Amino acid sequence: MTGEVASKPTRHLHRPLLAPSVGALFLWMAVPLAMTLWFSAEHYNLLRPGKTAFAGWENYRDLLTHRALWIAMGNTLFLVGLVLAITLIFGTLFSLLLNQDFPGRNVCRLLIIAPFFVMPTVSALIWKNMLMNPVFGLFAWITRSLGFGTIEFFSRMPMLSIVLIVGWEWTPFAVLILLPALHSLNPEQIEAARLDGGGPIALFRYIQLPHLLRPMAVVAMIEMIFFLSLFAEIYVATGGGPGLASTNLAYLIFRDALLGFDVGRASAGGVIAIILANIVCFFLMRVVGRNLEDLR
Amino acid sequence: MRRIGQVRWELAIVVWAVALGMFFPILWMLLCSFKTEIAAVATPPALFFHPTLENYHAVLERADYLAFARNSVLVSLGSTLLALALAIPAAYSMAFFPTRRTRDILLWMLSTRMLPAVGVLVPIYLLWRDLGLLDTVFGLILIDSISVLPIVVWMLFSFFREVPAVILEASRMDGATQIEELVHVLLPLCTPGIAATALLSIILCWNEAFWSLNLTTVKAATLTTFTASFSSPEGLFWAKLSAASTLSIAPILIFGWMSQRQMVRGLSFGAVK
Numbered sequence: 001m002t003g004e005v006a007s008k009p010t011r012h013l014h015r016p017l018l019a020p021s022v023g024a025l026f027l028w029m030a031v032p033l034a035m036t037l038w039f040s041a042e043h044y045n046l047l048r049p050g051k052t053a054f055a056g057w058e059n060y061r062d063l064l065t066h067r068a069l070w071i072a073m074g075n076t077l078f079l080v081g082l083v084l085a086i087t088l089i090f091g092t093l094f095s096l097l098l099n100q101d102f103p104g105r106n107v108c109r110l111l112i113i114a115p116f117f118v119m120p121t122v123s124a125l126i127w128k129n130m131l132m133n134p135v136f137g138l139f140a141w142i143t144r145s146l147g148f149g150t151i152e153f154f155s156r157m158p159m160l161s162i163v164l165i166v167g168w169e170w171t172p173f174a175v176l177i178l179l180p181a182l183h184s185l186n187p188e189q190i191e192a193a194r195l196d197g198g199g200p201i202a203l204f205r206y207i208q209l210p211h212l213l214r215p216m217a218v219v220a221m222i223e224m225i226f227f228l229s230l231f232a233e234i235y236v237a238t239g240g241g242p243g244l245a246s247t248n249l250a251y252l253i254f255r256d257a258l259l260g261f262d263v264g265r266a267s268a269g270g271v272i273a274i275i276l277a278n279i280v281c282f283f284l285m286r287v288v289g290r291n292l293e294d295l296r
Numbered sequence: 297m298r299r300i301g302q303v304r305w306e307l308a309i310v311v312w313a314v315a316l317g318m319f320f321p322i323l324w325m326l327l328c329s330f331k332t333e334i335a336a337v338a339t340p341p342a343l344f345f346h347p348t349l350e351n352y353h354a355v356l357e358r359a360d361y362l363a364f365a366r367n368s369v370l371v372s373l374g375s376t377l378l379a380l381a382l383a384i385p386a387a388y389s390m391a392f393f394p395t396r397r398t399r400d401i402l403l404w405m406l407s408t409r410m411l412p413a414v415g416v417l418v419p420i421y422l423l424w425r426d427l428g429l430l431d432t433v434f435g436l437i438l439i440d441s442i443s444v445l446p447i448v449v450w451m452l453f454s455f456f457r458e459v460p461a462v463i464l465e466a467s468r469m470d471g472a473t474q475i476e477e478l479v480h481v482l483l484p485l486c487t488p489g490i491a492a493t494a495l496l497s498i499i500l501c502w503n504e505a506f507w508s509l510n511l512t513t514v515k516a517a518t519l520t521t522f523t524a525s526f527s528s529p530e531g532l533f534w535a536k537l538s539a540a541s542t543l544s545i546a547p548i549l550i551f552g553w554m555s556q557r558q559m560v561r562g563l564s565f566g567a568v569k
Contacts, residue, residue, distance in 0.1 A: 102311060115319075117499060258510060
């Protein structure tokens with residue numbers, strides 16, 4: 001049901017009702033954005049207050065010619081791409097399983113979506129200490145018992161370990177969106193496919209998958225926004241290390257700004273992060289905009 | 297074709313295995329929280345042990361845990377109330393009095409979510425420092441409420457649009473003003489939707505880590521910051537850490553389970569109804 005256009009006399013109230021939200025969001029967007037742009041063109045270090053100077057492109061040149069930025073960009077894209085693939089594949093798989101009828105499916109559903117509600121710092125701690133710790137961790141005990149020795153998760157493969165943690169946190173998100181989408185499929189359509197002799201694979205390929213494409217796109221876009229500035233898991237689990245091995249763009253900016261006090265360089269990094277996010281945002285807007293077609 | 301009513305045990309076993317596997321890290325933490333510190337780091341891992349509540353006692357007796365918990369409650373409730381106060385009128389006006397620009401405004405609101413937090417970390421940090429908002433609960437409420445605002449508006453909008461405009465028009469015929477119409481007709485009709493929206497917002501604010509890690513240190517630090525502070529000591533206080541973590545996630549996990557079906561709207565921006 002759509003709200004119909006109201007009678008003329010009540011329309012004048014439209015603006016005052018909308019203004020606080022729009023104003024707050026506009027301030028939130030415009031002011032920091034302008035400041036980030038401004039600082040990125042300045043030499044500005046918090047340890048030398050009052051000694052700012054115009055820097056032009058120097059902060060950008062510094063960043064772009066330093067390998068730290070490229071490593072962080074690489075790590076950011078690696079993380080986004082891999083976790084996205086993991087969450088979409090497993091999210092679809094789990095949703096298909098939960099869409100069947102079997103004893104206890106509601107309990108299973110609750111258990112599977114649970115990781116999404118765990119605060120990121122706690123997830124990182126559970127995995128880092130209790131599961132992946134090379135001495136006392138459960139995984140170390142399992143691999144040692146099987147005769148494989150110990151896997152040094154965070155020193156040998158820090159990015160993959162982070163991917164594992166984030167994948168565990170966000171697969172439930174995909175299930176949360178994709179399972180109701182599967183439910184919303186018209187049962188008659190499924191019945192018709194079955195009567196035509198279609199097996200489960202044909203059913204998935206020709207009916208369920210096409211129906212899931214749009215929700216999948218939304219999952220992918222929303223996850224991208226979060227993964228592009230993933231911070232807490234890295235902060236807790238690896239601190240960006242060893243070296244720069246698990247530093248992503250968000251962590252690099254944090255290091256420059258709050259550990260290195262270099263406002264200028266951190267702001268230039270911020271602008272680069274914003275540009276990256278905007279490329280993603282462009283596609284999200286097109287997908288989501290279609291959900292609002294009836295407002296036109 | 298399967299007979300109807302036949303129980304599919306092989307399927308049940310597979311899904312239960314998947315479900316328990318996904319839940320296992322949380323379950324393991326829960327078990328650890330009832331172990332003694334020595335049992336918590338024992339190899340081989342102790343599966344059978346005398347459960348103890350001493351970790352919970354120890355955590356709750358530490359005054360600082362309660363201070364962090366209080367900050368988390370204040371920040372998530374405060375941000376949610378502020379976001380609802382801003383969003384309800386906006387969603388109402390867009391759902392019932394759409395104009396040519398409504399679609400653009402909704403999309404623009406969503407686009408503010410795309411601004412990565414790290415991109416504006418520096419100016420927000422400096423602004424908050426100059427305004428005296430660093431490490432204050434109010435400062436964190438301001439930033440959290442703005443960052444959930446787009447999701448809250450979208451979710452309320454999708455609930456409000458399901459209310460037939462006729463109902464509101466009937467009350468208008470009876471001479472109700474717009475505010476009366478909103479308060480006495482629409483809000484009672486949409487209570488479940490508003491509750492689901494509030495729960496989602498509370499969950500997001502409770503688990504928010506980026507701003508609380510960067511803008512708070514001691515006074516206004518929330519449970520996310522508190523748990524993060526355990527990242528350095530190696531294997532010393534796992535049982536107490538588990539107890540503190542369990543207490544920190546339990547209320548939110550329960551909220552999440554309660555509102556999972558409705559919150560999908562807010563999370564999918566209208567792609568799934």
